[in-house]
Each structure stands twice: as structure tokens, then as C-alpha cells.
Amino acid sequence: MTTVEAKPSPMRPVRLVATLDRAVFFDQNTDAGDATLEFEWRPHSKRDEFRIQYNEPGTPWSCGWHQDKTHEKLGPSHFQVDHEAWPAPHRESASFTDSNPMAILETCLTELRDRVPSLPDSVRPSP
Numbered sequence: 001m002t003t004v005e006a007k008p009s010p011m012r013p014v015r016l017v018a019t020l021d022r023a024v025f026f027d028q029n030t031d032a033g034d035a036t037l038e039f040e041w042r043p044h045s046k047r048d049e050f051r052i053q054y055n056e057p058g059t060p061w062s063c064g065w066h067q068d069k070t071h072e073k074l075g076p077s078h079f080q081v082d083h084e085a086w087p088a089p090h091r092e093s094a095s096f097t098d099s100n101p102m103a104i105l106e107t108c109l110t111e112l113r114d115r116v117p118s119l120p121d122s123v124r125p126s127p
Helices: 103-118
Strands: 003-007 015-021 035-043 047-053 059-069 076-083 092-093
Touching: 015 059, 047 103, 059 103
Parallel strands: none
Antiparallel strands: 003 015, 015 035, 035 047, 047 059, 059 076, 076 092
16 A cells, blocks of 8 residues: 545544555556555444445446445345446445454455456456
């Protein structure tokens, strides 16, 4: 990471934005530029809501994990890929073995390293 910004405050952040050096994050030998990773967490008594979103500036797509009430048919959490050329985002169910925010973030970071090199082609909708 090259920078991290916490909002509304460093003491009780609701949203963190990190700038990632893609060459370091993906263990590449060439300069790949930067990407951003947004991490939002909203605690609730029954089920926390969160959004972990990855974006490479200058690309027409982004991806991330969301846990909210918008797509309950997929379960409590889903992985989503948005592309400006697609009529609708790709969404698939996601699950986590540990509900701790740090464990979820660690799982997502590991999965990002595996998935991003083939995205968005690996989830391209059928024409």
C-alpha cells in the first residue's frame, strides 16, 4: 500500500481507502500502476453491512464484495463485477468462515490476488 485514508476519523473509521501498488500486490516484475481498495464497514446488531471494492483507474470495470440487503437471494454476501459495457453487473454468492472484519478483509485480499488477473473476462456475461 502506498497511502491509506480513514473517514470519518482515524479513531473510529467507517471507510478506509488504500492505494495499492499493483506490481507489489500482484507480485509482478513490471510497473503496473496503482489501484484503490475501499473498505466500508457498518456494524449492526443482527448483521453487519460491508463493502470491499477494488478499482484500477482508467479501466472500465471494478469488483468487490458486498454484504447488505440489496441481493438477499444470493445470501447475506455477494461478489460483484461491474463493467461499463455490460447491461448489468455480474453477481455471485460469497461466504466467509469467520465474520470478524479483519478475517473477511484478509480473505478478500487473498481472493483478489487470485481473481483480478483474469477479471473481467472470467465473468463476462453471455451475449
